[in-house]
Amino acid sequence: MYLKRLELQGFKSFADKTVLEFMPGITSVIGPNGSGKSNISDSIRWVLGEQSIKSLRGSKSLDIIFAGTQNRKSLGFAEASLIFDNTDGALPIEYTEVTVTRKIYRSGETGYYINKVPCRLKDVLELFMDTGIGKDGYSIIGQGKIDEILSNKSEDRRHIFEEAAGIVKYRARKEESEKKLEHTKLNLLRINDILSEIETNMEPLKGQAEKAKKYLNLREELKSIEVGLFIYNIEKYKNNLKELIKDDEVYKAQYNEEEGRLERIKALKEELKERYRQHYKAD
Numbered sequence: 228m229y230l231k232r233l234e235l236q237g238f239k240s241f242a243d244k245t246v247l248e249f250m251p252g253i254t255s256v257i258g259p260n261g262s263g264k265s266n267i268s269d270s271i272r273w274v275l276g277e278q279s280i281k282s283l284r285g286s287k288s289l290d291i292i293f294a295g296t297q298n299r300k301s302l303g304f305a306e307a308s309l310i311f312d313n314t315d316g317a318l319p320i321e322y323t324e325v326t327v328t329r330k331i332y333r334s335g336e337t338g339y340y341i342n343k344v345p346c347r348l349k350d351v352l353e354l355f356m357d358t359g360i361g362k363d364g365y366s367i368i369g370q371g372k373i374d375e376i377l378s379n380k381s382e383d384r385r386h387i388f389e390e391a392a393g394i395v396k397y398r399a400r401k402e403e404s405e406k407k408l409e410h411t412k413l414n415l416l417r418i419n420d421i422l423s424e425i426e427t428n429m430e431p432l433k434g435q436a437e438k439a440k441k442y443l444n445l446r447e448e449l450k451s452i453e454v455g456l457f458i459y460n461i462e463k464y465k466n467n468l469k470e471l472i473k474d475d476e477v478y479k480a481q482y483n484e485e486e487g488r489l490e491r492i493k494a495l496k497e498e499l500k501e502r503y504r505q506h507y508k509a510d
């Protein structure tokens with residue numbers, strides 16, 4: 228694996244954009260104490276996903292961002308990019324050059340990018356899994372790390388050998404699968420709880436369901452009875468109306484007849500009156 232370039236901006240003491248080109252072979256960085264040599268390796272580990280701010284020699288994540296000097300104001304973000312040559316396809320990605328970037332803003336917002344595309348920390352870790360490159364890989368040996376490897380517990384040493392042997396990927400997958408299995412077991416347990424709760428509620432629900440069914444049947448029956456009653460009433464009212472119309476015609480005829488008689492009586496009365504007047508006039 229060939230790390231071609233490191234680009235820093237706002238990272239610790241590197242306020243301005245700084246590009247370090249690594250030529251094939253060995254590159255040594257030389258400088259007086261406190262000039263920022265270790266900040267370079269810190270930046271590499273940071274991009275590779277280092278989460279422990281202590282191992283980056285800070286006390287909080289914002290210590291990564293250039294904090295300013297007497298003559299220069301602090302910056303609002305820190306960014307570091309590693310540019311790898313991937314012509315040998317060592318990284319499982321279809322690009323001949325791979326840029327991995329990590330960024331943090333003073334607001335606390337952070338992000339990872341692979342070839343400028345935002346991604347998760349998990350994607351960065353998976354990209355470098357079993358390549359020997361990684362924040363814990365054997366490719367970055369910091370101050371005191373050799374002593375640590377030699378004197379630490381065998382469990383810690385094992386991790387370094389596993390990374391070198393290329394089985395970390397499988398171990399990580401195994402751990403992930405185990406976690407998922409555990410999660411599934413918990414879900415199963417919960418489902419069983421829910422199931423037994425449902426079973427307990429089943430009896431009363433059955434009774435309620437039967438009642439509901441009975442209610443629905445009765446409602447249907449009532450509806451058809453109401454419709455029948457309605458039709459019956461309509462028929463009845465229709466017949467009543469017919470009768471009334473018939474009666475009305477009879478009464479109208481009677482009325483007309485009575486009216487004629489009245490007219491005739493009135494005429495007779497007038498005639499009698501006239502005759503009476505004529506009779507008394509003659510006397």
Ligand code: ATP
Nearest residue numbers: 239240260261262263264265266290291292293294
């Ligand atoms: P040594 O040779 O003693 O190990 P070094 O060259 O590795 O030193 P570093 O430890 O990389 O130096 O850098 C330390 C310097 O980085 C200090 O001067 C410190 O003030 C500066 N520094 C660290 N964090 C920041 C920051 N957030 N903003 C500005 N400067 C910072």
